[in-house]
Amino acid sequence: MASTASQGAASGLGAELKTGATAVPPDQAERIAREKYGLTGKAEWLWGEKDSNYRLTLDDGAEYLFKVLNPAENPAMTSMHSQALLHVEAADPGIPIQRIIRTLDGEADFRMTDDEGGTRGVRMVTFAPGISQKSQPHSALQRYRVGLLLGRMQKALEGFTHEAASHRITWDMKHAAGIRDLFSAFDDAAQRARLERAMDDFENLIVPRMAELPAQVIHNDFNMENILVSEEDPDTISGIIDFGDMVHAPLLFDVAVGAAYQMGDAEDPVEAMCDFLKGYATEKTLSDEEIALLYPAVVTRMLMRLAIPEWRAKLFPEHRELYTRNSPTVWAQFARLDAISRDDAIAHLTAACRL
Structure with a gap:
């Protein structure tokens, strides 16, 4: 209830x-x-x-x-x-x-x-074979292959159209500005302030240029629980599941979603994202404008991963543990990412995209 x-x-x-x-x-x-x-x-x-x-x-x-x-x-x-x-x-x-x-x-x-x-x-x-990537050991090769598959998925969806493709869903980054309304669910002032800064970047850097970005129908949820790997060989990707958050949106957002999740528990979150981006770059090329917006787009997905589940936990407190099960991981990712010079991070992400 x-x-x-x-x-x-x-x-x-x-x-x-x-x-x-x-x-x-x-x-x-x-x-x-x-x-x-x-x-x-x-x-x-x-x-x-x-x-x-x-x-x-x-x-x-x-x-x-x-x-x-x-x-x-x-x-x-x-x-x-x-x-x-x-x-x-x-x-x-x-x-x-x-x-x-x-x-x-x-x-x-x-x-x-x-x-x-x-x-x-x-x-x-x-029923797709394998076990969630999240539950298995992670490696540079595994992340590379996930990025490669996202590139192939985008290419496969290039010609896909549907009347419902522009339907509004909560997890569509195009509408992330509305999520600012959810920050009141956080009691911790420092957490709210971090989310506010991330939202400011989205509104100031991405929103004014969003309409110019290449767009198509995207998977929009390339996360570690939707990516299945072989239990015997975790570097082998055995399945991509859950098309439930598909939407017509900038391709950049699809890449940012994938990169945000591939940070996982890596000590160097930027290097982990670069592994993923190198794989993606073998199939698809981001423009200079898209690359310039990649970092704030990744951070926007991170704030969405925190704010949406927290608000849902307020609506359905009996499911709080399930909805917010990933929140500690995302806050830890924020801490590790914030410990790295933003300019250095952007430079490494740019280099990975331009292989």
Whole structure:
């Protein structure tokens, strides 16, 4: 249940994150799988920020990911994510993404009626092999390969269009300025001040030039939990999952998102980002203008990673531990990044982008 903080929900938080991940009963998920897909198996609930997810395991051991999407998700958004998966599969079959499982009627997704009488989107995809990059040892080679895959993903999505691509979502950096409204969720004055400085950079450096930046539909969530690696060989990237935050936005923001997460727990966060950027540069080239904005864009994603979960934790206090589980890591990244000369950091990032 939402706390009283929801009474004045800030403009920085979109409808899809003001609505909890309302689960459907596992037996209902199993029934839908049988009736709509002709698949009989056991449904196991999996955590999701805004959707109700299940691992569906068939009698023969085959596994699928069954998603009942957030009630607030626009049907057009559901369609866009499904069509994007199909588009990337056709454009570059070597990118290790999940594959759409069509219904018995040939649909890539469909609408179900839940127990409350509301309609929700449903999608079934293959269960990607591997384990999250976050949970495994990290290396320069691993980060390089993640960057390379982001470049390939952007190239695969170059020709993709959809009516819902400009739909507003909370995690779209284009609208990050609205997140300033969420800073009141932080009781620590020093933390609020650091976020304010980061937001000032976004508004002063990026916003005035944002409309000029090359843009297309982007994945927008290349984070360590959406990147799967081989458990036996963590330097092998085995899967890229979760197209749920896709949006039409500057390509730079996609790169900044990926770079921000690849810092991980590295002692030298700039060097870790450079590993990622060197891989990306083998596939795509950022312009001088984009490179000049990369550092503040990375920091903007970092502030989003702190402010959005903190505000959601106020709305849904029963899920605070899950929503804010990564916040200590991001604050530690801020501390390590702030200990490095900004000019030196920008110079190293620039060199990595221009290989």
